[in-house]
Amino acid sequence: MEEDIIEALISLSNSLSSVPSDFEELHLNEVNAGNKLSSYIPRSNSDDTVRVLTSFVENLSFDGKRILNKFIADSKDDSTLYECAINLCTAILIPMKARGPSSSVTHSPFQESGIDITFEEVASMMIQSSSRRDQPKLKTLCLKRDSYRCVVTGYFDKSARGKFSSEMLEGRLMNTELAHIIPFSLEKYGGDEEERNVARLWTTLYLFFPDVLKIAEIGPDNVNHLSNAMTMLSAVHDGFGSLNLALESTEDENTYKVKMYPGFASGLCRDLPTPNANNERLIKLENHTGFNCHLPSKVLLNTHVAIARILHASGKAEDIHNIYQEREKIRSLASDGSTDVRRLLLLG
Known part of the structure; x- marks a missing residue:
């Protein structure tokens, strides 16, 4: 389901980039997103879905905030919010919290296309x-x-x-x-x-x-x-x-x-x-x-x-640190997805 959420976010981004910003709608999405998060029912005591999504919403730039608030506001159930939190952790936080030990910069094929990307x-x-x-x-x-x-x-x-x-x-x-x-x-x-x-x-x-x-x-x-x-x-x-x-x-x-x-x-x-x-x-x-x-x-x-x-x-800093310790033990997260990232992230 991981890629489904990311693809849904991309699709939403593409639809939003085709219309000018409506600040009244932006405010409404922000309010509705806040209400969705306020009514979220945690799966367990370790379910940090609300905290994770809130941290993203509060620290993203305008474009990112617009997309995520709209996605949360339009979410059908708590399961979608849970999966979104998992996806954001695995697609942004885990890869960026890594210490790694060129070609020239070339013109981007997306340079004039906003954030319409696939x-x-x-x-x-x-x-x-x-x-x-x-x-x-x-x-x-x-x-x-x-x-x-x-x-x-x-x-x-x-x-x-x-x-x-x-x-x-x-x-x-x-x-x-x-x-x-x-x-x-x-x-x-x-x-x-x-x-x-x-x-x-x-x-x-x-x-x-x-x-x-x-x-x-x-x-x-x-x-x-x-x-x-x-x-x-x-x-x-x-x-x-x-x-x-x-x-x-x-x-x-x-x-x-x-x-x-x-x-x-x-x-x-x-x-x-x-x-x-x-x-x-x-x-x-x-x-x-x-x-x-x-x-x-x-x-x-x-x-x-x-x-x-x-x-x-x-x-999630300590949880993701634990993921890297686990990764050291097993060399890498299983490519078939069998490694229990949800358990390591303590999200349920």
Whole structure:
């Protein structure tokens, strides 16, 4: 039933994109969706359907909120809401809460078509999977752009020796890693079934965060792009990849607030920027190459922080952490769907 829900959401999105926004109707859908969630009868004490759907509605952008509120408002029964919560967790939260260790950006076939997308159209973009062979070159470019430093802590990568004075580097040399904003793990596909699964994940991401495609132009074939990559210390990368740390844009260009969530290693706080008068830890992303070069995408970073907020507001962070521990034990979730994701998500 998982794909049926996603396809229903896509179909709804396509129908909504063909008509102008009616703000009275939007408000009515929001009210009706709230009423549906208020009257939902949990299947068990561990059924977090309402909390999950509420966290999505409250943290999605206008387009995503419009689609989900309409879907909830039009839902026929509690079973549909339950399946929707499961689908959103498995299609967005689980894939994004992953730490993965390119082709150039090409024009999107959906660029002028709003968010009218299908699995088949996304799959047609997936000509060649981004490769780990691209990553050493990408890391080198990121190091140069980021001044051989972790963008969050300012610590230098060990390759900075000889490029800066010993006084500047003293006590500040560490191993850094290449950190993807949209996880590298979302590029993987081999056979037809795996390709369709990856297409479904990207289609769902575009559905609720259309600017990932329309503005950032990031997809399964070009996750190894400078706009989707940063230099980070290993421990910071761990927190960022697991959605326990995120960067939220501010009104100042290329300036971001460092957001920490439960699960982030508190011992790292001493290495983060000092809080300002508003108790905000700010970083500024800059290009240090001396030539025109992509900075990490504001769209992708805001998508990442929105999903981090959803993950923690939904209460699913620990449950999904348990899924990855289970995945380590069995190598991967069974491709035939026999792995009990519902049990692991504690949704019934």
